[in-house]
Amino acid sequence: MQKQPEPKLRPMSGDARQELRRLQAAGASYTVVDVRGREEYARGHLPGAVSLPEAEVMRLAPRLLPHREEPVFVYCDKGGRSRVAAQLLAALGYRRVWDLGAQRGL
Numbered sequence: 001m002q003k004q005p006e007p008k009l010r011p012m013s014g015d016a017r018q019e020l021r022r023l024q025a026a027g028a029s030y031t032v033v034d035v036r037g038r039e040e041y042a043r044g045h046l047p048g049a050v051s052l053p054e055a056e057v058m059r060l061a062p063r064l065l066p067h068r069e070e071p072v073f074v075y076c077d078k079g080g081r082s083r084v085a086a087q088l089l090a091a092l093g094y095r096r097v098w099d100l101g102a103q104r105g106l
Contacts, residue, residue, distance in 0.1 A: 030073065031071070032100075061089060073099075074097065
């Protein structure tokens with residue numbers, strides 16, 4: 001297993017849902033990322049969400065999320081994987097990472 005770097009940056013603090021609504025209202029560019037497994041994603045996900053399983057963030061994020069300055073909102077089903085994924089994205093240099101946490105019932 002590939003060793004993952006220690007996060008050097010922290011995800012954005014504050015209310016992620018409020019920030020997402022603000023960006024939506026402004027018509028701004030952003031990406032919503034589902035960090036659950038591919039089977040979980042296939043069973044249901046937020047509209048427009050990109051599938052990027054937490055275990056594959058280090059390998060696939062640079063290709064799936066090429067714009068490191070663009071806001072990224074991550075979520076999972078309980079909040080643990082999204083927290084880890086947000087930290088990994090921040091460590092990869094993504095500047096505006098927001099953790100939406102648990103999104104149940106998808």
